[in-house]
Amino acid sequence: MDLDALRYAPTHEWAKLDGDIVTVGITQFAVEQLTEPTFLDLPKVGKVLKLGEEAGVIESVKSTSGVNAPVAGEVVEVNTKLIDDPATKRKADLSLVNNDPFGEGWMFKVKVAPGTTLDSLLSKADYEKQIAGH
Amino acid sequence: MANLRTALYDAHVAQHARMVPFAGWDMPVQYASIIEEHKAVRSAVGMFDVSHMARFSFGGTDAAALLEKVFTNSVATMKEMQVRYGLVCNADGGTLDDVIVYRWPYGYAMVANGSNHDKILAWLKQHATGDVQITDETPSTVMLAVQGPKAIDAVAGLFPDDVSKLKYFFALPTRYHDRGCVVSRTGYTGEDGFEITVPNELGVALWDAMLARGVKPCGLGSRDTLRLEAAMPLYGHELTEKIDPLQAGLDWAVKLNKDFIGRDALKSASEAAGHRPKRVGLLLEGKRAARQECVLLADESTPVGVVTSGSFVPWLDQSIAMGYVAPRHAAPGTPLLVDIRGTHVPAAVVPLPFYSRKK
Numbered sequence: 301m302d303l304d305a306l307r308y309a310p311t312h313e314w315a316k317l318d319g320d321i322v323t324v325g326i327t328q329f330a331v332e333q334l335t336e337p338t339f340l341d342l343p344k345v346g347k348v349l350k351l352g353e354e355a356g357v358i359e360s361v362k363s364t365s366g367v368n369a370p371v372a373g374e375v376v377e378v379n380t381k382l383i384d385d386p387a388t389k390r391k392a393d394l395s396l397v398n399n400d401p402f403g404e405g406w407m408f409k410v411k412v413a414p415g416t417t418l419d420s421l422l423s424k425a426d427y428e429k430q431i432a433g434h
Numbered sequence: 435m436a437n438l439r440t441a442l443y444d445a446h447v448a449q450h451a452r453m454v455p456f457a458g459w460d461m462p463v464q465y466a467s468i469i470e471e472h473k474a475v476r477s478a479v480g481m482f483d484v485s486h487m488a489r490f491s492f493g494g495t496d497a498a499a500l501l502e503k504v505f506t507n508s509v510a511t512m513k514e515m516q517v518r519y520g521l522v523c524n525a526d527g528g529t530l531d532d533v534i535v536y537r538w539p540y541g542y543a544m545v546a547n548g549s550n551h552d553k554i555l556a557w558l559k560q561h562a563t564g565d566v567q568i569t570d571e572t573p574s575t576v577m578l579a580v581q582g583p584k585a586i587d588a589v590a591g592l593f594p595d596d597v598s599k600l601k602y603f604f605a606l607p608t609r610y611h612d613r614g615c616v617v618s619r620t621g622y623t624g625e626d627g628f629e630i631t632v633p634n635e636l637g638v639a640l641w642d643a644m645l646a647r648g649v650k651p652c653g654l655g656s657r658d659t660l661r662l663e664a665a666m667p668l669y670g671h672e673l674t675e676k677i678d679p680l681q682a683g684l685d686w687a688v689k690l691n692k693d694f695i696g697r698d699a700l701k702s703a704s705e706a707a708g709h710r711p712k713r714v715g716l717l718l719e720g721k722r723a724a725r726q727e728c729v730l731l732a733d734e735s736t737p738v739g740v741v742t743s744g745s746f747v748p749w750l751d752q753s754i755a756m757g758y759v760a761p762r763h764a765a766p767g768t769p770l771l772v773d774i775r776g777t778h779v780p781a782a783v784v785p786l787p788f789y790s791r792k793k
Contacts, residue, residue: 332452335463335464335467335468335655336467336468336469338721338723338746339720339721339722339723339746341722357722357775359721359722359723359746360468361468361469361472361655361659361723361745361746361748362463362468362658362745363725364723364725364774364775366775
């Protein structure tokens with residue numbers, strides 16, 4: 301994943317635009333602050349998210365954080381590896397978020413309105429400036 | 435103002451600790467993994483730098499009288515080398531801190547919470563009369579907690595005295611690299627273990643010796659989950675100036691038949707125990723964690739209490755919490771709901787502790 305191609309929310313989500321689909325996850329910094337995830341709640345496919353709305357929740361033994369929508373739009377896909385599948389009894393693998401938050405640990409995809417840009421989000425340099433000193 | 439650093443600061447950084455501000459100190463919250471650190475202490479042995487804890491020593495002929503006055507547990511009945519847990523209360527019975535007191539042949543010592551260092555030192559000085567010398571040993575010493583079923587092996591041969599003979603909640607002044615040190619059979623994890631206090635200059639030597647014996651460095655993160663499983667109260671959560679020790683279920687550490695600050699208030703409180711919120715353990719359905727200040731409900735619309743600590747804990751592999759509820763909802767088996775960010779998660783009151791080691 302080219303981290304320079306991503307945009308960042310001040311609340312530690314990353315967003316990547318491909319056509320009219322934005323992929324969302326949380327940053328390495330967020331994972332480090334949280335420590336290993338123990339629970340993740342993701343939005344349902346079809347849910348329409350408002351900008352900045354709490355789309356999901358991630359928890360560790362230490363703390364609980366909201367995962368906020370860095371863009372507005374409809375959820376078209378969630379990373380099913382991160383949630384339990386009762387049908388096959390496959391358990392959620394949250395180590396993907398812990399070990400590869402910018403890749404395999406992506407969380408959900410949102411379909412955005414035509415012409416949407418991510419310009420209102422932070423560049424990598426600006427995000428790094430925000431988290432510097434922590 | 436910059437945070438204080440323990441003599442082990444560089445050693446933590448060398449072990450890739452993530453350092454966080456805590457009680458005015460820069461402390462390691464974790465090295466690689468809170469979950470792995472927690473499991474190491476339950477199954478083998480881990481070590482915690484607890485040098486941020488406040489350490490005071492007391493000399494003089496009136497030291498015992500001072501401690502008897504500020505400590506809810508009995509000092510007079512302590513044997514030499516014994517260590518005793520108790521509370522420091524204000525006149526209203528509210529908890530100023532939970533502490534342990536050591537009785538030496540030549541005086542006394544106290545370990546208090548790091549976050550309460552200044553408050554407790556001021557309180558001690560305020561109530562000291564006659565011949566009492568109080569020395570703050572915190573800045574000049576390192577305190578290392580070595581905890582877990584293999585703690586005995588980890589410290590074997592380290593000191594000229596055989597500390598494996600120490601009984602639980604007893605301590606021994608001994609020597610390390612020819613300097614005076616203290617080893618106590620105490621801890622805050624629910625496991626067997628030792629807390630070792632050495633001069634700052636020997637802190638790194640002790641740390642390296644433990645590392646060489648395979649003792650896993652553990653941070654404040656696992657210290658918190660371990661003490662939660664063992665249902666030990668944490669100041670600022672289960673204990674505050676608004677909560678007294680009887681509500682917290684610490685009656686065993688409060689001796690109402692001796693005189694101490696807060697006794698009269700606690701005596702009245704003990705007679706009203708049937709009407710006051712009480713500390714309980716909770717087992718939640720699912721993996722979501724309850725956190726401090728989550729509201730507890732008897733049904734969808736009836737709040738009956740509040741959570742003080744909670745987490746999904748690594749060893750029990752369950753979501754557990756402690757909190758305070760009205761007495762009629764405090765019996766084990768009582769179903770409750772926990773409001774976690776607007777979602778009502780079913781929970782049940784369970785007996786404390788959640789975890790206790792096999793002895």
